[in-house]
Amino acid sequence: MEAIACEIESGYAWSEQQRVGCAVGGVYTALAIERVLPIMHCGPGCEGNIDSVMARTNGGQNADTYFESVIPSTNFCEADVVFGGQERLRKLVDDSLRFYDADMFIIIDGCTAEIVGDDIEEVARGFEDARVPVLFASLPGFKGNNLWGHSQILSAIIDQYLPAQAGVINPKQVNVLGVVPFYDTFWAATLEKLENTLRELGLEPNIIYGRRHGLANLDKIPNAGFNLVLSPWVDIDIAQKLESKYGTPFLHYPAVPAGPTETAKFIRAVTEYAGLDRIKAEHYIREAEERYYYYVNRSIRWIFTCRVQPKEFYINSSAVQALSLTRFLVNDLGFIPRRIFINENVPEEHHGTIREYFKELELDDPESIEIIFTADGGLCDQYVKSEDTTFRKTVVLGTTWDELTAKVLRIPFVPVSAPYGDVIVGLKTYFGYDGGLALMTDIYNDAANKGMGTVN
Ligand code: SF4
Structure with a gap:
């Protein structure tokens, strides 16, 4: 509860319809690099809180080299707020170096340790002679969301681990x-x-x-x-x-x-x-291309005779998915964008260029495309609900939260970003030629199921 309350105050994540994690979500960037182990200096609920939106309910993912359940943590508590938790952190790093087999450790702190002024840099410096590198990265949720945290982790690696000069290029x-x-x-x-x-x-x-x-x-x-x-x-x-x-x-x-x-x-x-x-x-x-169109042609009769043919779409997603999928849906499938919602707190200085990227579309009037940067993940659903979807021409691409709206309205839906849902994502991707085919089949299959009443 403490963690959720903190997140609401920070304004970067929400207890309702959460679509990004707080800065501590950057821990997953460290966990994605084989044999890199984070050491957490934050509240006991912090990791669990971002785990749900970024991993477990985001396509059934978990970390690989080190499961989330074995990540060492000081579990920062009331006594640490009063007396400081630096000493306990030092001991935890020492123990982790002795008992964990890792190639690199990264000390990560959250809101509470930052607020009381624990100096994780000083702790990390104390382990400069350790058998493997010990880095540090401050990831308090009040400073940003998981994308900011991601950048902090990569910056820590560049500043603290990589050499001052390149070798042979x-x-x-x-x-x-x-x-x-x-x-x-x-x-x-x-x-x-x-x-x-x-x-x-x-x-x-x-x-x-x-x-x-x-x-x-x-x-x-x-x-x-x-x-x-x-x-x-x-x-x-x-x-x-x-x-x-x-x-x-x-x-x-x-x-x-x-x-x-x-x-x-x-x-x-x-x-x-x-x-x-x-x-x-x-x-x-x-x-x-020859292979791609072979597979499209093998389904063309079904597509033309399908009773439900979506022609328009809403996207409620991250900036990269919104742009990538819009380009495919418009330029290859000939769909019309209704509204594009980008809900990951994109810094304002990027809004203008991102809007320009959406103009590179084969539309009569690409200027008319409506891009909405919002922290309100539910805004898209409000628009979709206000539409007349009687003939079900609209498809929604978004998160598992948007699926609820699509189910109520019985319109096609495809999950494309976090939280993806309580399912296993496996080897799925919409990248490349095969990715286009995969998205096309996902859209038409859901349209057919909803249209034929096989999905409630
Ligand atoms: S780091 Fe801060 S915002 Fe993030 S879960 Fe922990 S207490 Fe909440």
Whole structure:
């Protein structure tokens, strides 16, 4: 309860229809790097609170190298508020170094430790000679949401762990940024498929999160030929930091490509930027498109005869999913956007550029598209409920919260962002050519089920 009350006061997360976590959610960025173990210096409920929106109810995810239940924590309590918890933290770090097998520890504090002034930097400095690196990152929920926390973790790694200078630059190596592990429900499969695509184009992708990616990948970061940021705004700060520290240039591509139009555009952009073999890239696109349309054609009769054919959509989601999926739905499926709600506290300085990205659409009047930045996750549902959905032409893409509205109205719904729902996400992703097919089938299948009354 304490944790929830704090979050409400911070204004970054909500006890009702929560769609982002507080800054402590950055812990999942650390947990996504193999054999990196956070040490929590915050209240006993903090991790559990962000776990629900970012992991457990976000596609049935849990951390892999270290389950959430084994993360060491001081469980900051009343006595620590009065006397300070620094000594207990020091002892916990010492014990963790003795009993846990990890390649790196990151001390993370939350609101209460920050408010009473515990100095986690000083504690971390006391372990400079430890057998593995001990870093620190302050993640009080009153300073920002999980995306801010994510940035703090990456900054800590760059500032405290990576060397001052790069080694030998590998022009083919590209560090992949912009995909936020766990918060982006599809992160694991997206990164796996993206890695394969970049490799096929002739690059050596360096991905730091997920299976078989750990400290060896962190160590390679300074030596990249360039960084790739795949998001409208997240991780641009990290790419800029790497640029100023190592001089690494970066390619900013604002969407995670879904479907043939955007994926081909992305491949051409990467090929051009990195000076790759154009003939090879065009061959890749041709083969992938031929395969994509083969599978579309195999379903075309069903789509045309389906009693319920959605033509318009609402999105209530993160900025990256909203942009990526809108481009596919408009440019490949010919759908019309009704309203786009972006609900992850995007800093105001990015609003203008994000609105511009939405204009790159094959619409008669792309200026007319309505983009709403809001902290009110329920606003979209209010609009959808006010629509006349008698003929069920509308599809809603959002979180499991929006599913409730779609069920009541019996209109098609597809979950696309956190919290995704109490289901297992597995290897699902809407990235690339296969991703476009997957989204298309998800939309039409739900439309058919709702239209035929097989879903209540
Ligand atoms: S860090 Fe602060 S806002 Fe986040 S759960 Fe803990 S007490 Fe609440």
